Amino acid sequence: MKVLVANASQTNGVAAYYSGKLAAAGWGTLTPTTATTAESTSAIYYASGQHGAALAIAAALGVPSSAVQPVASSVVPVVGDTQAAVVVVAGNDLAAKVPPAAAG
Secondary structure (H helix, E strand, C coil), X not given: XXXXXXXXXXXXXXXXXXXXXXXXXXXXXXXXXXXXXXXXXXXXXXXXXXXXXXXXXHHHHCCCHHHEEEHHHCXXXXXXXXXXXXXXXXXXXXXXXXXXXXXX
C-alpha cells in the first residue's frame, strides 16, 4: 500500500515533512507533491478497502476521523493518477504543526 502526501498549505516543505513521519512509522510513501488547491483544513482520501489504513494515518497525524473520505465520493486536489491507496492533503492546520526547522 502506498501513501501520497500533498501540500495544500502556503508553507514549503509540509508534504516532505509528513511523508518522512509516515515513512518512519512504517508506511510506504510516494514522492511528496503539491496539491492543486490551497486548503485550510487537511483531508485524507482512501481507495476502496483502505478505510482502516486511512483512519490509522489520520490518528498518527492528528487529523480528525471526520476528515477521512473515500476517493470515489470526493475530488482529490492532486494532479494525475497517483497509484496511492491513501492520499493525505496537508492543509494549513497540519502546516502549523511542522517545526520551523523542518519547513523550508
